[in-house]
Amino acid sequence: MKQKLDAEESGIRSERDEEHRMLLEAESLHHGEGLLTEALDRFILRMDKMVRHFTPQEHRIHRDYFQKHLHPFLLLSPFVKRAYSKPLGYPGDYEMMRMLYEDHDQGETLFARLINRYCSQLSVARSVMGRVPYMLGKTNRILGRASGNRETVSIMSIGSGPAKEVQELIRSNPKGDRCHLTMIDTEWEALQYCRAKIDVLKGVTRSRIQVGYVNKSIHQLVHHPHTFDLFAGQDLIYVMGLFDYLPFHISKHLIQRLYRLLSEEGDLIIGNLDASNEARYFMEYGAEWYVLYRTPQELIQMVEGISSAQVFVETDEEGTQLYLTVRKGKRPKESLSYPPEVATVFYGKQ
Structure with a gap:
């Protein structure tokens, strides 16, 4: 999906008319958001069932594997990046709360914006x-x-x-x-x-x-x-x-x-x-x-x-x-x- 969106974005950025460019971006985001949400919703449910009874050592091994393969994608989200980096030394700081309360459409690329939207709108985030x-x-x-x-x-x-x-x-x-x-x-x-x-x-x-x-x-x-x-x-x-x-x-x-x-x-x-x-x-x-x-x-x-x-x-x-x-x-x-x-x-x- 990232490769496809990156290719689409390259073409969209060559569009000279700003209004048309924004329309094309919105269409790509709308289509991609549906696909990404469906895939990640299924993934999170399967992940929860799979790892919930792991030992601490098993969690560490699988967390390292998860981060090695998925961080290049997840950390494109400003929200996830701040949650992971914890610049104030702890998660859930005031800036992260501000990110939740304000515009979720953040990120340098279309794919980054989709990841940020999704992670900012999980059920726990909505709560x-x-x-x-x-x-x-x-x-x-x-x-x-x-x-x-x-x-x-x-x-x-x-x-x-x-x-x-x-x-x-x-x-x-x-x-x-x-x-x-x-x-x-x-x-x-x-x-x-x-x-x-x-x-x-x-x-x-x-x-x-x-x-x-x-x-x-x-x-x-x-x-x-x-x-x-x-x-x-x-x-x-x-x-x-x-x-x-x-x-x-x-x-x-x-x-x-x-x-x-x-x-x-x-x-x-x-x-x-x-x-x-x-x-x-x-x-x-x-x-x-x-x-x-x-x-x-x-x-x-x-x-x-x-x-x-x-x-x-x-x-x-x-x-x-x-x-x-x-x-x-x-x-x-x-x-x-x-x-x-x-x-x-x-x-x-x-």
Whole structure:
């Protein structure tokens, strides 16, 4: 396929009329995308069944073979290349999240653009993108509940990354003058990017939403919790993606720390990828992107010891993204404040 597309592209680039050239490119991409998607979808399913019971040594041998033969193609994708190279030292950094949220049609050649499109639109990638409407719905519900009595709403994002959901909140609800958001991230670079985007949006929309930026690490939150005492009274704390990389004991400890920062009826929402992700080994072999996948039951176990909390887990329609809610107080679960295709109740207890 690559040879065929490269040959087509060579002919297309000789076309002098730009509009016609773009039309020919679009036709080639449309045709190639269907073929590539069908082939790689089958490949990923077969790969998952084939390697899931391998020993660590067998995984290493087959990963080396995979990379030797497929990296020349996969690393043409800017998204896969960044995932594999990890310039900030870890996968899933703010720039990778930005790549998912923005235009997927990236790459130097038609074939590279197809690979980038495909890898940016795997079911697990769609689940990550689905965090934005999910959290926007949760945030708007809390703002709506507080609007009647004109309370100030405090919201905190841990591992905020590009904070796409905050950008969407400002676009859709710019007059939230009683809303204060705190973005916490270990990467100052991520906070700078986030602030630049939000400042522009606030200028355009004249938003009165207040946003603060805090450069702190999870280590500080876990081992020096009093550093965060000034943030007590949060109506909503959410952590999207960070728990994908934290072992159980640290996750449980962090939940206890964050729970103490909630207001009397506050919610703590944690996103974690589900263990059923069929693209797991494609991600691990292709990009060495390793995630601590969990089941709903394992997420519930993280909250053991907080007897006063209401706990429930939701999943998205892909079945790949889990959302753990730890609720303080006795407020009942509301009706869904987001489209039913975004998430449905999966497992829970009160």
